[in-house]
Amino acid sequence: MSAEEPWTVGRLLKWTTDYLQQQQADSPRLDAELLLAQALGCKRIELYTRFDEVVAEEPRGKFRQLVKQRAAGMPVAYLLGRREFYSRDFRVTPDVLIPRPETEHLVIAALDRLRETAKTETARICDVGAGSGCIAITLAKDLPKLQVTAIDISAAALQVAQQNAEEHGVAEQIKFVKSDLLTALPENAVFDLIVSNPPYIGLVEKPSLPKDVLQYEPHVALFSGEDGLDAIRELVRQAPSHLKPGGWLLIEFGPVVAEAAVAIVTASDQFEAPTVEKDLAKLPRVLIARRKAT
Numbered sequence: 534m535s536a537e538e539p540w541t542v543g544r545l546l547k548w549t550t551d552y553l554q555q556q557q558a559d560s561p562r563l564d565a566e567l568l569l570a571q572a573l574g575c576k577r578i579e580l581y582t583r584f585d586e587v588v589a590e591e592p593r594g595k596f597r598q599l600v601k602q603r604a605a606g607m608p609v610a611y612l613l614g615r616r617e618f619y620s621r622d623f624r625v626t627p628d629v630l631i632p633r634p635e636t637e638h639l640v641i642a643a644l645d646r647l648r649e650t651a652k653t654e655t656a657r658i659c660d661v662g663a664g665s666g667c668i669a670i671t672l673a674k675d676l677p678k679l680q681v682t683a684i685d686i687s688a689a690a691l692q693v694a695q696q697n698a699e700e701h702g703v704a705e706q707i708k709f710v711k712s713d714l715l716t717a718l719p720e721n722a723v724f725d726l727i728v729s730n731p732p733y734i735g736l737v738e739k740p741s742l743p744k745d746v747l748q749y750e751p752h753v754a755l756f757s758g759e760d761g762l763d764a765i766r767e768l769v770r771q772a773p774s775h776l777k778p779g780g781w782l783l784i785e786f787g788p789v790v791a792e793a794a795v796a797i798v799t800a801s802d803q804f805e806a807p808t809v810e811k812d813l814a815k816l817p818r819v820l821i822a823r824r825k826a827t
């Protein structure tokens with residue numbers, strides 16, 4: 534960055550937007566604004582009233598570092614340490630998957646089934662593969678009587694989820710358990726609903742994944758065997774003994790594994806015929822299965 538003109542907020546944004554565009558960033562202007570707001574310790578919206586302000590050397594150095602990392606492919610959410618999900622703000626680190634908007638469909642499907650139960654009695658649910666805790670915490674916030682068990686195989690992810698639960702004031706409602714799917718639960722742990730956004734990408738798909746996902750997001754959160762179905766297969770096998778009769782199993786998945794995942798549930802004699810909900814792009818996104826009543 535040359536020194537002939539002062540580096541104002543406006544000039545830094547323009548320069549950085551052009552630079553990130555050359556580096557093929559998807560949303561260069563938004564990224565530049567978010568990173569400059571982070572370096573200045575202000576809200577993004579405040580940049581618009583500070584356009585002509587000259588940025589001091591210290592925040593400029595901080596900004597330069599952030600832009601360098603972004604240009605190398607580091608996702609903005611990890612650089613900020615935050616991501617919005619279901620209109621709430623969550624802490625994220627490279628130990629957890631960055632929450633995706635598609636997962637809000639899974640939350641809505643769970644809320645639809647829980648609302649009546651949770652109003653009148655204490656419903657119990659289990660979130661398998663909690664990651665940042667975005668699903669467990671959103672459900673606990675919306676249903677204050679809900680009791681949640683949040684499972685993850687990653688101790689580092691559970692720490693992030695615990696911090697998020699504290700920040701959102703729902704730590705009392707959520708028990709965090711390190712477990713490989715449901716295996717560490719006591720036999721008598723029985724839920725009204727099990728919700729999961731498990732890893733569902735096949736190792737065969739690895740070469741076609743975007744570079745920033747592959748390079749920066751935890752592989753334990755992404756991949757599940759050659760065909761992407763290991764976790765779903767095992768969850769469908771384990772879930773019935775931890776679900777009440779008539780209880781729900783809700784799983785997020787993607788279009789590549791959708792047909793095979795539906796076939797797995799259909800082949801189980803423990804569930805009624807499953808249904809599938811689509812996301813805004815009309816892609817199959819949520820698998821809904823109900824444990825048979827008897």
Ligand SMILES: C[S@@+](CC[C@H](N)C(=O)[O-])C[C@H]1O[C@@H](n2cnc3c(N)ncnc32)[C@H](O)[C@@H]1O
Pocket residue numbers: 629630631632633636661662663664665666667668684685686687690712713714730731732733753754755764
């Ligand atoms: C796709 S991420 C979902 C994270 C979060 N629920 C979300 O929707 O953003 C999958 C999560 O499952 C966890 N996981 C992977 N294999 C697991 C297993 N066998 N048992 C429990 N958790 C597992 C990963 O550590 C990761 O946090």
